[in-house]
Amino acid sequence: MNDDGEVEDPDDAVWARLAVAQQEHSDLDAAVQALAVSPVPDMMVIGRLKRKKLALKDEIERLKDQLTPDIIA
Numbered sequence: 294m295n296d297d298g299e300v301e302d303p304d305d306a307v308w309a310r311l312a313v314a315q316q317e318h319s320d321l322d323a324a325v326q327a328l329a330v331s332p333v334p335d336m337m338v339i340g341r342l343k344r345k346k347l348a349l350k351d352e353i354e355r356l357k358d359q360l361t362p363d364i365i366a
Contacts, residue, residue, distance in 0.1 A: 304360060311356040318349040 325342050328334055 307356055307359050311353065311360070314349050314353050314356065318346055318353065321346045321349065 321342050325339055325346070328339050328342070
């Protein structure tokens with residue numbers, strides 16, 4: 294319940310986290326690309342950013358699965 298006395302939809306929180314995760318993934322992609330074109334790319338930093346990107350991608354897929362209704366065929 295929020296301050297207005299309305300019941301919040303649990304999917305709203307999932308949609309919000311999905312939007313944040315997608316933005317973070319996009320930001321990390323830009324950071325990796327910027328580091329990769331630098332004169333002396335720091336491969337350790339690029340590797341850490343790529344691992345974080347992969348973790349975010351997994352989280353994004355889990356969030357999308359939560360928003361997809363289960364249909365029993």
